[in-house]
Amino acid sequence: MDNLFYLFGAYSAAWLGVTVYLLLNLGRLKKIESRIEDVDEFIRRLNR
Amino acid sequence: MKFVGNTLSIVKKDILLEFRAKEALSIMVFLSLLLIVVFNLAVDIDKDNVSSLAPGILWVVFAFSGVLGMGKTSLSEREDGAYLNVFFSAVSMEVFYIAKVISNLIFLLFMELFTIVSFVVLFNYDALIKGLPALTLPLLLGSIGFSAVGTLFSFLSTGSRFGEIILPFLFLPVVVPVLIAGVSATDLILNNTTGGALLKWLKMLAVFDLLYLTVSLMLFKHIVEE
Amino acid sequence: MKSFRLTKMLLLTLTVLFPLCFYLIFQVAPTERIMGDVQRIFYLHIALAISAYLGFGVLFVSSIIYLIKKNPYWDCLASSAGEVGLLFATLVLITGSFWARPVWNVWWTWDPRLVSMLILWFIYVGYFMVRKAVSEKSRRARYSAIVGIIGFLDVPVVRLATKWWRSIHPRLDRQEGGLDPLMVKVMLVTLFTFIVFASIVIFIRFRISWAEERVNTIFNEMEVSHG
Numbered sequence: 001m002d003n004l005f006y007l008f009g010a011y012s013a014a015w016l017g018v019t020v021y022l023l024l025n026l027g028r029l030k031k032i033e034s035r036i037e038d039v040d041e042f043i044r045r046l047n048r
Numbered sequence: 049m050k051f052v053g054n055t056l057s058i059v060k061k062d063i064l065l066e067f068r069a070k071e072a073l074s075i076m077v078f079l080s081l082l083l084i085v086v087f088n089l090a091v092d093i094d095k096d097n098v099s100s101l102a103p104g105i106l107w108v109v110f111a112f113s114g115v116l117g118m119g120k121t122s123l124s125e126r127e128d129g130a131y132l133n134v135f136f137s138a139v140s141m142e143v144f145y146i147a148k149v150i151s152n153l154i155f156l157l158f159m160e161l162f163t164i165v166s167f168v169v170l171f172n173y174d175a176l177i178k179g180l181p182a183l184t185l186p187l188l189l190g191s192i193g194f195s196a197v198g199t200l201f202s203f204l205s206t207g208s209r210f211g212e213i214i215l216p217f218l219f220l221p222v223v224v225p226v227l228i229a230g231v232s233a234t235d236l237i238l239n240n241t242t243g244g245a246l247l248k249w250l251k252m253l254a255v256f257d258l259l260y261l262t263v264s265l266m267l268f269k270h271i272v273e274e
Numbered sequence: 275m276k277s278f279r280l281t282k283m284l285l286l287t288l289t290v291l292f293p294l295c296f297y298l299i300f301q302v303a304p305t306e307r308i309m310g311d312v313q314r315i316f317y318l319h320i321a322l323a324i325s326a327y328l329g330f331g332v333l334f335v336s337s338i339i340y341l342i343k344k345n346p347y348w349d350c351l352a353s354s355a356g357e358v359g360l361l362f363a364t365l366v367l368i369t370g371s372f373w374a375r376p377v378w379n380v381w382w383t384w385d386p387r388l389v390s391m392l393i394l395w396f397i398y399v400g401y402f403m404v405r406k407a408v409s410e411k412s413r414r415a416r417y418s419a420i421v422g423i424i425g426f427l428d429v430p431v432v433r434l435a436t437k438w439w440r441s442i443h444p445r446l447d448r449q450e451g452g453l454d455p456l457m458v459k460v461m462l463v464t465l466f467t468f469i470v471f472a473s474i475v476i477f478i479r480f481r482i483s484w485a486e487e488r489v490n491t492i493f494n495e496m497e498v499s500h501g
Contacts, residue, residue: 003312003376010315010372014322017365021358022475028482035489042496197424204417208407217403218421221396222428225435232439248438256431263427270341270416 054139058147062121063154071124076117076159081166083109088170098173103234107190107227109163114156114194115202115219119212121152122202141269145199149261153195160187179237186233189253193226196257200264203271229253280481284474291467303460315373317461321468322366323391328472329359330398334426337419349415350487352422353405354479358472360398366391386436393432397425 066073087093087105125148164183168176176183198219205215233249299317306313332355340348370388371381382388401421408414 003310006372006376007312007314010369011318013368013372014318014365017361017368021361025479025482028486032482032485032489035493036485039489039492039496200420200424204404204420205407207413208404208417209409210403210407214400214403214407217396218400221393221400222424224393225428225431228435228439252431252435252438259427259431260424263424267341267420267423270420 062151072117072120076113080113080163103231118198118202145268156191190230192257196260298460317464325472326362337422389436390433
C-alpha cells in the first residue's frame with residue numbers, strides 16, 4: 001500500500017511538469033498573438 | 049612547417065608575457081594552495097586516510113585552479129584585443145587555437161607540479177613523489193583534455209555578458225570523464241597497481257583528448273567570427 | 275493552418291493515446307513480482323528518458339546544421355528541442371527518485387545511468403545559461419550551438435566513464451531479470467506515445483519561438499523605418 005504513494009507521486013510529478021510547461025507555452029502564444037495584432041494595427045494605419 | 053612555426057611563435061609570446069606578468073599562473077598556484085588548506089580543514093587528512101583521499105583532492109584542485117587560470121588567460125587575450133589581430137593576420141584560427149591549448153597546457157602542468165609538491169610537503173605524503181614518474185602520463189593526458197575543453201569554453205564565456213562566471217558551469221560537467229579517469233588512474237598508481245586496469249583509464253583519457261581536440265579545432269572559428 | 279493541425283494532433287495524443295497508455299500500464303501490464311505496483315513507474319520513466327534523448331539529439335543535429343548554414347531557423351529549432359529535452363530530463367530524475375525510494379530504499383544512488391543523466395542535465399542547464407548570457411543574436415546562436423555539440427558528444431564518454439568507475443566501487447547490485455513479453459508490448463506503446471508527444475511539443479515550442487523571432491524582426495524594421 002505504501003508503494004502506491006510513490007507510484008502516484010511519480011505520475012503526478014510528471015504530469016504536473018508537462019502541464020505547467022504546456023500552460024507556459026500557451027502564455028507565450030497569447031503574447032505573440034497580441035504582438036502580431038499590434039503589427040497589423042500599425043500596418044493598417046500606415047495604409048490609411 | 050609554417051603551421052608549426054606560427055603555433056610556436058604564439059606559444060612563445062604567451063609564455064614570455066605570462067612569466068613577465070604572472071597573472072594566470074599566480075591565480076592558479078594560489079588557488080591550488082588555498083584549496084588544499086581548505087580541504088584539510090574540511091576533511092581532516094591524516095596518515096591513515098591520505099592515500100585514499102589524495103587522488104580525489106588533487107584532481108578537484110587541478111580542475112578548479114585550471115578552470116580559473118584558463119578563464120584568466122582568455123580574458124587578458126580579449127582585453128588586449130590580441131585575438132582580433134590574429135583574426136586579421138595571416139595566422140588561421142586553427143593555429144591560434146592549438147597555440148592557446150599548448151600554452152594553457154604548460155600553465156596547467158606547472159600548477160599541477162606545484163600542487164603535488166605542496167601536497168607532499170603539507171601532508172608528508174612521500175608516496176606521491178615516488179609515484180610521480182608513473183603519474184606523468186595520466187597528468188599529461190588529463191591536462192590536454194582540460195586544456196582542449198577549457199580553451200574553447202573560456203573564449204566562449206569571456207565573449208558573453210556574464211564573463212568567466214559561466215565557465216565552470218560549462219567546463220566541469222563536460223570534463224567529468226577526465227576527472228573520473230584521472231582520479232581512478234592516480235588511485236591505481238598510488239596503490240601500486242599497474243597493467244590492464246590502468247591502461248583502460250589511460251585509453252579513455254587519450255580518446256577524450258583526441259575527440260575534444262578535433263571537435264574544438266573545428267568549432268573554434270565559430271567563436272571569434274563576427 | 276499548420277499550427278491548427280498541430281493543436282489537433284496534440285489534442286488527439288492527449289485524449290486518445292495517453293488514456294490508452296494509462297489503461298495498458300495500470301490494467302493490462304502484469305504486476306511485477308518483487309517490486310509490486312511501483313514497477314509501473316518504469317514505463318513512464320523509460321519513455322521520458324528516451325524522449326529527453328530525442329530532444330537533445332534534435333538539438334545536436336540542428337546545432338550542426340546551424341553552424342553550416344547560419345540560418346536562425348535552426349537555432350530556434352535547437353533551443354526549442356533543448357528546452358523540451360531539459361524538461362523531460364528533469365522529469366526523468368524526479369520519477370527515478372520516486373522509483374528508487376521504495377525499490378532500493380534510497381532517493382538517489384550513484385548508478386552509472388543516474389549519474390550520466392544528471393551530468394547531462396547539468397550540461398544542458400549550461401546550454402541555457404549561455405543563451406541567457408549572450409544578447410547578440412547570431413553570437414548567441416553560434417555559442418549555444420557549440421555547447422550543444424560538445425555536450426551531446428560527451429554523453430557516450432560520460433556513460434562509459436561512470437560505468438567503469440562503478441565497477442571498481444560496487445555499491446548497489448541490482449538484479450534484473452528479463453521483462454515479461456506483455457510488459458515489453460506495453461513499454462513499446464508507451465514509448466511510441468511519448469515520442470509522438472515529445473515531437474509535437476518540440477514542434478509547438480519551435481513554432482512559437484520562430485513566430486517570436488519573425489515578429490521581433492518586423493517590429494525592429496518598422497521602428498527603424500518609421501520611428
